[in-house]
Amino acid sequence: MSLPRAAAPAEPVSVPQPAPMIDTSSLKPLLEPRSVAIVGASTVPGKIGAVPVAMLREYAFPGDVFPVNPKAEEVFGYKAVPDIAAIPSAIDLAVIAIPAPGVLAALDACADKGAKAAVVFSSGFAEVSEEGRAAQQQLAERARARGLRIIGPNALGVANIDAGLVASFCPFFKPRFAPGGAVGLVSQSGAFGGYVANLAQDRGLSFTKWITTGNEADIEVADGIAYLAQDDATRVILVYMEGARNGARLVQALEMARAAGKPVVVLKVGRTAVGAEAAASHTASLAGADAVYDAVIAQCGAYRASSIAEWFDLGYAFAFGKAPKNNAIALVTVSGGVGVMMADEAETGGLDTVPLSAAAQDRIRQIVPFAGARNPVDVTGQMLGDLAGFEQMVEVVLAEHPFGSIVGFNAGAGHKEENGFRIQKVWETVRARHPDAYIAISGATPPAVQRAYEAAGCLVFTAPDTAVATAARMARLSARLADAPSPLEAPGAPADIPARALNEHEALDLLKAAGLPAPDVRVAKTPDEAARAAEEIGFPVVVKILSADILHKSDIGGVALNLGTPEAVKEAAAAVLARARAAAPEARIDGVLIAPMMPKGGVETILGVTVDPVFGPMVMFGLGGVLVEVMGDVALRRAPFGLKEARAMIGEIRGAKVLAGARGAPPADTGALAAALVALSRFAAANADRIESIDVNPFLVFPEGKGAVALDAVIVPAAGKAAP
Amino acid sequence: MSLPRAAAPAEPVSVPQPAPMIDTSSLKPLLEPRSVAIVGASTVPGKIGAVPVAMLREYAFPGDVFPVNPKAEEVFGYKAVPDIAAIPSAIDLAVIAIPAPGVLAALDACADKGAKAAVVFSSGFAEVSEEGRAAQQQLAERARARGLRIIGPNALGVANIDAGLVASFCPFFKPRFAPGGAVGLVSQSGAFGGYVANLAQDRGLSFTKWITTGNEADIEVADGIAYLAQDDATRVILVYMEGARNGARLVQALEMARAAGKPVVVLKVGRTAVGAEAAASHTASLAGADAVYDAVIAQCGAYRASSIAEWFDLGYAFAFGKAPKNNAIALVTVSGGVGVMMADEAETGGLDTVPLSAAAQDRIRQIVPFAGARNPVDVTGQMLGDLAGFEQMVEVVLAEHPFGSIVGFNAGAGHKEENGFRIQKVWETVRARHPDAYIAISGATPPAVQRAYEAAGCLVFTAPDTAVATAARMARLSARLADAPSPLEAPGAPADIPARALNEHEALDLLKAAGLPAPDVRVAKTPDEAARAAEEIGFPVVVKILSADILHKSDIGGVALNLGTPEAVKEAAAAVLARARAAAPEARIDGVLIAPMMPKGGVETILGVTVDPVFGPMVMFGLGGVLVEVMGDVALRRAPFGLKEARAMIGEIRGAKVLAGARGAPPADTGALAAALVALSRFAAANADRIESIDVNPFLVFPEGKGAVALDAVIVPAAGKAAP
Incomplete structure (x- = not known):
């Protein structure tokens, strides 16, 4: 018997795949306006209608500012107008x-004045009731009709620090943020966005x-x-989200960031929530x-953080520091034990604490x-008494290898400003001398010394393990950024999938036609x-x-193995x-299936597809048996994808x-397994609207060179099993 | 064929097991001295010999202080003596x-003056050279001979804040720590101990x-x-360690803490280091x-933290707060999304975000x-405008269920002191009203408000996820503390284990005699x-x-299965x-083994024993096949142990x-599996010095009520396979 073979996993032909881009030009009036009207401006400090006016003043916004307030002459030094119609210019x-x-009428009036964007603070929309949802829908439609982009409703607003624009009632824009920042924030939640502004103030x-996008009637x-x-200006993008309305749009946005080489760090809530999707097939569950x-x-190419601290540390690190260019890390410590802790963290994060050569080690021991x-290099407590020696040791380390990361632990050696500055x-x-390396120090560091480190492009962390873990995460994220998706083959062809339950033979036939290896069955x-x-x-x-109606065939004695003669x-x-x-x-019984005995x-592996309501068809891969079912050890990718992603799935x-x-x-x-995953992903993408799951x-994978074969398959059509 | 059965897993007879206690009375002169001499006292601020004298003055140490300095009249206000012999009293x-x-002579001279303890700052001992190691050994022996306990050498020293004793040159005892603290610290590393003192200063x-124990010539x-x-005075014990010299002693100390109901949080470095032990058998690896x-x-009953932040947060939480009394948690947030994040963290940590009753939910919606x-209860941004309503909502939540933990997220609502104090x-x-609950809030909190929270027994965290994760860790640690080990049976009997390789039959016979179920073999x-x-x-x-010399019997065709007749x-x-x-x-061939076909x-499971050089015999349990070998999914316990621990191993x-x-x-x-693990642990403990591994x-576990059976076993005797 000859084994079925997968198509040779040659690199597929690349076809032009112009990345679909989101047109962001309509957001310019929102974030780079020449003039701003504040409808409902207030003279009472701290009020929702007061804060943005006060902040435009605080940040010296260079454009025109028109507070709309029928009772005031002036709001925070800006001349007030009694109503929108009275605004003297566009x-x-x-x-x-x-x-x-009053929001809908205000929107119309602002549109009449030429407004191209609106920030709607007002609450009382979709977040409170069905009527509110309808009002919000009406607001979105009116905005679209009038050519306005809107943020909100129920949003805390936006800011563009370098442009002096604070269109928000968040209280944390004072003290004034310095221009020249590097972090761009997008937060679905206003409360969380404000909290992050406070974190940023504390961290400098x-x-x-x-x-902040609030209810996302329009801008999401x-x-x-x-x-x-x-x-x-933005070098790193921090994202907080509760969920995406439009998965394809999120994918496009993230791919735009990857194309621009910009790290995106995502904090998404709902990690443990069981998906709402009813699990029709086993794989779906x-x-x-x-x-x-x-x-x-x-x-x-983005990175999902597992805690607020991790997320914000990455923003800090990309803002002030450099991502490691390679996985080699040098650790310099005043405590041997803490050096071990840092090496633990490096190994856990996939960094390599490359040992120094014998010659370099000798040179270090000549100094102390x-x-x-x-490596870790334990410079010992002597370091404080002999900073020249310390510098020499660090030089020996760095001359040895082009380390991508260098992390120091000073313990308390730099706690006094004088010593702190000397070490700094x-x-x-x-x-x-090493302008491209990730450099971070940890230990007790006075604030003034910390600022000096940061100005020099060196990061400061309280904890040495965090300093190393952050390097590892930056390295991982940078590797993803650089790892563009493999070119896709021409899209798979739509298949003739009936809107009824398919039997095993039909399912395998469809997949075979799509390029998955399957046995010669009759x-x-x-x-x-x-x-x-x-x-x-x-x-x-x-x-x-x-029979499509009998799922567990062995249980009812529906399978006979290893038959050697026609009589048998x-x-x-x-x-x-x-x-x-x-x-x-x-049960509807379609006969019996005759297949070669493998x-x-x-x-034994399992390949699967589920059509996610947000992101469309997702391909799953895992090992057969207990590893998938008990341990949940699976890899997932959005379809379609190429061989590189398939290989990564297998490896992860x-x-x-x-x-x-x-x-x-x-x-x-x-190789055969990866080719099958690619074929399945193309099939799933081309038939996304016809299937519910596969x-x-x-899926049996034979030894290298011997191929692989799908032994059984279930395709659940989108219409479900009900339709005959 | 009748299946072999395990002994019925009845609770074993309890025999008196007086917990071996470490006698700590000899540490009193170290930590509660009435008088202190500083040998090498210096008048130059910041010098190693100056800091402890200055600190004794700073903390107003109430006993006698004798700076020994031949050149000074007075050191930081204390009258100096020219040499040790000149100290006027004991x-x-x-x-x-x-x-x-000079240390050895100084130790002798101090002993002559009645000293019962010494802190040795001096470096240049085991940490630098073989000669240093010998000198340290001599120092330890002299101390023992003269009846002194010593800390160090190469140690940063000790402090007893309430007693006004700082016998350390650590710079972080100024500003003065307040009396009435709750955290006891033991750090093997002085540099790390100092760093922790700095963290404590920052955290109040x-x-x-x-x-800090330094080189541990004596006190470890x-x-x-x-x-x-x-x-x-100590309510929580924070431990930093690089390794234990004496495993049994560490076990005793931790059991003393459990007996006293005190949480111990351990930070141990070397998480990823591959053990040095040569892996003689498969299990060992x-x-x-x-x-x-x-x-x-x-x-x-202790807890090993995975990061410095986690470790220190637990110290903070036990010092200022209460551990959850149950796993139910209430989450109160101004942001729905952050509520989801907190619920994620609760679920991950094993806490239960118990939903409120429909009636309670109605009452909350009557307020907002x-x-x-x-639950999470999203009080919404309205909370700031209506603190009475906020208080009512919180009351509704708390009246509903005796929640063990209550965690709030205020975002920026309390960032101004005035509002902050109102919410506080x-x-x-x-x-x-809930004096026993874990209560923590998170969000922007000004320092003065934070202190007010802490004074009231409420914890403050920057990040809401950390506030929840810390509750979960405290709950886990408290559960362990309360979960005393099951009473042990009388110790297992030493077996007659030959100092040569054992064949499978001999190994199974020994284990059968020890109470493990094994088949009737001939x-x-x-x-x-x-x-x-x-x-x-x-x-x-x-x-x-x-044959003891043939390990992989199937590979050489050494096994024949399912034989039904004498001829076969x-x-x-x-x-x-x-x-x-x-x-x-x-190979030495001892014949063939005849066993019933199972x-x-x-x-299929695997039971194993390795004798750890520090902690003695450790029993391992895992599932057979890929889960142990590829996934490393095993549970370990120190032998001997009872049924409770065995059941926990199986569950974890x-x-x-x-x-x-x-x-x-x-x-x-x-039940049969647990009984076998207990029997194996008793065998391992009773024969610790005769075995290297088992x-x-x-080990095949049949369906409930049908027992279990060991099908194959290897015992490697301590003397190794070489001796016949």
């Missing part, structure tokens, strides 16, 4: 800070643009990301909707005889036909009941048919060693 | 701050006792833990030495109609004997080659013997679902 941006019932970090998180991807976000964010010289000067020298209606089919295929064969096949087919009719009298060996499951040949087994044919289980 | 504690060569946290980390376990620390720390009312007052009311020298043995056991049987057994025995002789002509079904592996009956299988007989693989 406006770009309207800030609407009045109760919900400034924003380029600060965008993806638009903010797309805008920041094209904003020259394996991948909750949150796991889909995980997969999509990584696939688009009992220093730890291997040493690191400043290091920075000058359908037989009678035991005699079965015997003839077996002779055509060659012995030994398997006989299986063929005949007998088995008769028995299988009889047992199926007895066990499931209601040789022993090979690794925890049980990957099994395919590499664990326990003395030969390595599996991962489950290829088992 | 001293309890000597602080030795002179170069290494004070210590009871602060102990375990002694410090034992002392703090018995120290009334599965459990690195660091995993042993993990297991022992948890088994003794569009509040999120289920609400939480103070909550605290007063040894046969000839094919005829084999057939007779099979008839005695009953068919079908298995025939296996019996005879033939198979002859074939197996012939193949073994051909494949391994050098029925299909049952879960990631693949535990397999035993509970995954994929339609019946639940496995975990590997019981597979």
Whole structure:
């Protein structure tokens, strides 16, 4: 018997795939307006209608400012107008800070004055009731009709620090953020956006643009990301989100950031929520909707943080520091034990604490005889007494290897400003000689010294383990950014998928046509036909009941294995048919399936597709048996994708060693497996609206060079099983 | 064929097990001295010999202070003496701050003056050279001979804040720590101990006792833990360690802390280091030495933190707050999305975000109609405008359920002191009505407000996820503290283990005698004997080659399965013997083993023992196959242990679902499995010095009520395989 082979996994032909871009030009009037009207401006400090006016004054916004207030002459030094109609010249941006019932009319009036964008603070829309939802819908439609983009309603607003624009009632824009920041923020939640502004104040970090999207009647998180991807000043994009309205738009925005080489760090809530999607097939139950976000964010080159601290540390690190250019890390510590802790963290994060050469170690021991010289370099407490020696040791380390990261732990050595500045000067020298490295120090550091470090491009963390972990995360994110998706083949062809339950034979046939390897199987209606089919295929064969209505065929005695003669096949087919009719009298039975008996060996895997309501078809991969079902050890990717992503999926499951040949087994044919995943992803993408899920289980992967084969498959059409 | 059964897992008879206690009375002169001499006292501020004198003055140490300095009249206001002999009265504690060569003589002179303890700052001992190690050994011996306990050498010293004692040259005892702290610190590293003192200053946290142990010539980390376990003022013990010199002593100290109901939070470095132990058997390679620390720390009721931040947050939380009394958590937030984030963190940490009743939800919506009312309770931005309403909402939540934890997220609502104090007052009311709950708030909180929260027993965190995660960790640690080990049976009996390689039959016989279920097997020298043995056991049987020198019996055709007749057994025995002789002509062959053929079904597991150089025999448990070998999914416990620990081991592996009956299988007989683990642990403990490792693989666990059986076992005796 010859084994079915996968198509050779040659690199597919690249076809032009112009990345769909989100047009962000309409956001310019929102974030770069020449003039701003504040509807509902207030003279009472702290009020919602007062804060933006006060902040425009505080930030010396260079354009025109028109507070609309029928009772005041002046609001925070700006001449007030009694109503919108009285605004003396055209406006770009309207800030609407009045109760919900008046918003629609205000929007119209502002449009009459030429406004191209509005920030709607007003609450009382979709967040409170169905009526509010309808009002919000009406607001969105009116804005679209009048050619305005809107933020909100129920939003905390936006800011563009360098442009002096604060169109927000967030209290944390005072004290004034410094211009020249590097962090762009997009937050779906206003409360959270304000909280982050407070964190930034505490950390001495400034924003380029600060965008909270609120109810997202129009502008959503993806638009903010797309805008920041094209904003020259923004070097890192921090995103807080609760969910995406439009998955494809989020993917586009993230791909725009990757194309611009900009790291995106995402904090998404709902990590443990069980997806709402009803799990129609077995595979569907394996991948909750949150796991889909995980997969999509990584696939688009972004990074999902697991805590607020991790998320914000990354923003800080990209703003003030450099991402590691390689995985080699040098650790310089005044405590040997803390050096071990840092090496632990490096290894956990995939960084390599490359040992120094014997010669370099000798040179270090010439400076301090009992220093730890291997890397981590333990400079010992002597360092404080002999900073020249310390500098020499650091130089020996750096001369040795082009380390991508250098992390120091000073413990308390720099806690006094005088000593702190002396040590800081040493690191400043290091920075000058190694302008591209990630450099971070940790330990007790007075604020003035910290600012000096940061000005020199050296990061400061309280904890040494965090300093190392952040380097590892930056390295991972940078690698993803650089790792553009593989070119896609021409899209797969739509298949003729009936809107009814498919039997195994039909499912395998469709997948075979799409390029998945599947055995040469025959359908037989009678035991005699079965015997003839077996002779055509060659012995030994398997006989299986063929029915879309019977899912667990073995359980009802619907499978007979390893049949070596026509007689055995005949007998088995008769028995299988009889047992199926007895066990499931209601089932539609299409006959029996005759398939070649597969040789022993090979690794059982599972390939699957679920159509996510937000992101469309997602392809799943895992090992068969307990690893998927009990351990949930699966990899996910949004379809379609190329061989690079398929190979990455195979490598990223925890049980990957099994395919590499664990326990003395030969390595599996991962090339054939990857090609099958690509084919499945193309099929899923081309038929996204016709399917609900696909489950290829088992998909058997033979040893290297021997291919792979789908032994069973279930395709659930989009219309469900009800339609015949 | 009847299945072998495990002994019924009845609760074993409890025998008196007086917990071995470490006598800490000799540490009193170190930490509670009436008088202190500083040898090498200096008048130059900042010098090693100056800091402790200055600090004794700063903290107004109430006892006698004798600076020893031949040139000074007075040191920081204390009258100096020219040499030790000139000290006018008896001293309890000597602080030795002179170069290494003079330390031994100084120790003698201090002993002559009645000193019972010494802190040795001096470096230049074991940390620098072999000569230093010898000098340190001499110092330790002299101290023992003279009846002194010593800290160091190469130590940063100790402090007892309430007693006004700072016997350290750490610079972070100024500004002065407040008395009445709750955190006891034991740090092996002085640099790290100083760094922690700095963290404590920043966090407003004070210590009871602060102990750094340095080179540990005498007093080690375990002694410090034992002392703090018995120290009334200490409510939580923070431990930093690089490794334990004496595993049994660390276990004793941790058990003393558990007996005293005191949480111990351990930061141990070397998480990723591969243990140095050569892995003689397969099982040994599965459990690195660091995993042993993990297991022992948890088994003794302590908690190993995974980062400095987590470790220190727990110290802060136990110092100022209350550990949750149950797993129910209430979440009160001004942002719905952040509420989801907090619920994620609660679920991840094993806490239960119990939904409010419909009635309570109605009451909350009566206060704010569009509040999120289920739990998390989203009080919405209205809260700031209506603090009475906010208080009512919180009351509704708390009246509903005796929540063990209540965590709030204020975002920026309390960033101004005025508002901050108003919100704080609400939480103070909550605290007063719920004195036992864990209460923490998060968001922007000015320092003065933060202090007010802490004074009221409410914790303050910057990040809401950290506030929830800390509650979950405290709950886990508290549960461990309350979960005293199960009473042990009388110790297992030492077995007659030969100092040579054991064959499978001998190994199974020894384990069977120790109480592990094993099949009725017979040894046969000839094919005829084999057939007779099979008839005695009953068919079908298995025939296996019996040789300690052949480890992988199947590979050489040394196993024949499912033999149903005497003739088949005879033939198979002859074939197996012939193949073994051909494949391994050098091997000592003891005949063949005849064993009953096991029925299909049952879960394959692996039980193992390795003797850890620090902690002695450790028992390992995992599922057979890929889960242990590829995923490393094992549980470890220090031997001996009782049924409770055995059951916990079975439950804590990631693949535990397999035993509970995954994929339609019946639940496995975990009672028989637990009994076997207990028996193995007793055997291992009783024979710790005679064995190197044990590997019981597979250990087959049948469905509930049907027992379990060891099918193969390897015991590697301590003397190794070399001795015949």
